[in-house]
Amino acid sequence: xxxxxxxxxxxxxxxxxxxxxxxxxxxxxxxxxxxxxxxxxxxxxxxxxxxxxxxxxxxxxxxxxxxxxxxxxxxxxxxxxxxxxxxxxxxxxxxxxxxxxxxxxxxxxxxxxxxxxxxxxxxxxxxxxxxxxxxxxxxxxxxxxxxxxxxxxxxxxxxxxxxxxxxxxxxxxxxxxxxxxxxxxxxxxxxxxxxxxxxxxxxxxxxxxxxxxxxxxxxxxxxxxxxxxxxxxxxxxxxxxxxxxxxxxxxxxxxxxxxxxxxxxxxxxxxxxxxxxxxxxxxxxxxxxxxxxxxxxxxxxxxxxxxxxxxxxxxxxxxxxxxxxxxxxxxxxxxxxxxxxxxxxxxxxxxxxxxxxxxxxxxxxxxxxxxxxxxx
Ligand SMILES: Cc1cc2nc3c(=O)[nH]c(=O)nc-3n(C[C@H](O)[C@H](O)[C@H](O)COP(=O)(O)OP(=O)(O)OC[C@H]3O[C@@H](n4cnc5c(N)ncnc54)[C@H](O)[C@@H]3O)c2cc1C
Ligand SMILES: NC(=O)c1ccc[n+]([C@@H]2O[C@H](COP(=O)([O-])OP(=O)(O)OC[C@H]3O[C@@H](n4cnc5c(N)ncnc54)[C@H](OP(=O)(O)O)[C@@H]3O)[C@@H](O)[C@H]2O)c1
Numbered sequence: 001x002x003x004x005x006x007x008x009x010x011x012x013x014x015x016x017x018x019x020x021x022x023x024x025x026x027x028x029x030x031x032x033x034x035x036x037x038x039x040x041x042x043x044x045x046x047x048x049x050x051x052x053x054x055x056x057x058x059x060x061x062x063x064x065x066x067x068x069x070x071x072x073x074x075x076x077x078x079x080x081x082x083x084x085x086x087x088x089x090x091x092x093x094x095x096x097x098x099x100x101x102x103x104x105x106x107x108x109x110x111x112x113x114x115x116x117x118x119x120x121x122x123x124x125x126x127x128x129x130x131x132x133x134x135x136x137x138x139x140x141x142x143x144x145x146x147x148x149x150x151x152x153x154x155x156x157x158x159x160x161x162x163x164x165x166x167x168x169x170x171x172x173x174x175x176x177x178x179x180x181x182x183x184x185x186x187x188x189x190x191x192x193x194x195x196x197x198x199x200x201x202x203x204x205x206x207x208x209x210x211x212x213x214x215x216x217x218x219x220x221x222x223x224x225x226x227x228x229x230x231x232x233x234x235x236x237x238x239x240x241x242x243x244x245x246x247x248x249x250x251x252x253x254x255x256x257x258x259x260x261x262x263x264x265x266x267x268x269x270x271x272x273x274x275x276x277x278x279x280x281x282x283x284x285x286x287x288x289x290x291x292x293x294x295x296x297x298x299x300x301x302x303x304x305x306x307x308x309x310x311x312x313x314x315x316x317x318x319x320x321x322x323x324x325x326x327x328x329x330x331x332x333x334x335x336x337x338x339x340x341x342x343x344x345x346x347x348x349x350x351x352x353x354x355x356x357x358x359x360x361x362x363x364x365x366x367x368x369x370x371x372x373x374x375x376x
Pocket of ligand 2 (some may be wrong): 307
């Protein structure tokens with residue numbers, strides 16, 4: 001079957017409606033829907049209103065329209081509980097309201113651009129490195145169908161795409177180092193990439209992965225190695241800490257009698273043989289670069305989480321936090337984890353100090369930027 005190409009044109013030139021600039025035409029329908037438009041978005045009220053116009057079934061149309069009434073508190077609440085909180089994507093709306101028949105051009109007009117995803121760099125790159133490669137650590141996001149949510153598996157767009165790239169790239173020649181880009185060049189390249197997305201298919205050397213570096217604002221591990229740090233990571237949250245430990249190792253190699261302040265890493269993942277991705281962490285421990293405590297949640301019938309490991313080191317943690325001005329970093333996916341780690345730290349402070357100041361202390365460290373989070 002040949003590739004069908006089309007060009008979108010605004011039919012009514014007097015209308016303000018423009019073809020969204022993020023759709024680079026001409027392109028195939030598949031490219032528009034897989035590379036430019038976010039079919040997997042959580043539809044806004046505006047999108048739902050448009051969909052209701054195209055629902056052939058009047059009950060479906062009315063139900064959708066009801067969700068969009070911003071003057072009604074009840075409707076606002078319904079939108080939150082039915083769409084936002086269960087993360088109903090546009091695709092699941094189409095499934096739930098099968099009478100919606102929206103013309104392709106209008107659909108493309110209302111779909112937002114696929115948003116960028118953030119990934120932490122997980123290695124340390126010394127200046128003038130002979131082998132300047134950035135490493136990222138990512139887990140593949142797939143959510144099984146659930147009754148109230150989606151009728152089909154929810155495949156994370158970017159992580160599954162990168163998985164596919166990684167798989168295919170293995171079969172290709174390595175990328176020559178002269179193709180590595182400076183940040184400003186990367187920005188230009190991204191524009192180029194978007195213009196030529198269909199041309200950016202595998203060459204002999206690999207793929208372009210368009211990257212825009214983002215300056216970290218707060219979550220910055222101290223370059224000054226006399227500052228003690230307590231790092232708490234779950235899953236892919238290990239990324240920035242691995243880079244930091246590589247940095248400590250590099251500095252120690254450069255200046256062998258360099259005094260390193262205490263560094264503690266509490267790392268939780270599922271199983272030592274499945275997702276404990278960096279055995280080098282154990283070497284860092286043996287080399288005295290970090291005190292590593294691992295918590296494997298699926299090794300034994302009883303789950304072990306990082307909170308338990310923190311409690312086991314209560315006294316040391318307390319002294320580092322309260323008397324040595326240690327900085328505390330937490331990184332990982334689960335919001336629940338962060339909430340629970342905070343509570344653990346508060347209870348450690350209260351128990352060790354025999355007071356109830358844990359809450360206030362933690363709040364003051366947060367405002368002093370001594371307690372930092374990178375969560376998603
Ligand atoms: C600062 C930062 C650093 C990060 N670092 C890492 C890292 O080092 N490693 C790592 O693995 N991940 C990291 N992440 C998470 C990463 O950016 C992605 O969110 C993750 O990989 C999933 O992306 P995806 O495209 O595969 O999934 P998505 O396609 O984004 O889907 C993920 C879930 O979000 C829902 N969803 C989709 N669109 C929306 C929307 N518009 N609004 C709300 N929900 C929506 C989907 O239904 C699905 O349930 C980081 C995130 C941040 C913010
Ligand atoms: N890690 C993997 O092997 C893997 C594989 C495929 C897909 N994924 C998916 O990728 C996404 C992120 O994966 P990830 O590796 O970054 O993280 P993750 O595997 O979801 O979590 C990392 C660790 O944190 C634990 N954890 C969960 N809730 C916690 C809490 N409240 N307090 C403390 N620890 C907690 C997990 O334990 P439990 O999960 O055992 O409770 C696990 O040991 C998830 O959606 C996951 O489903 C992960």
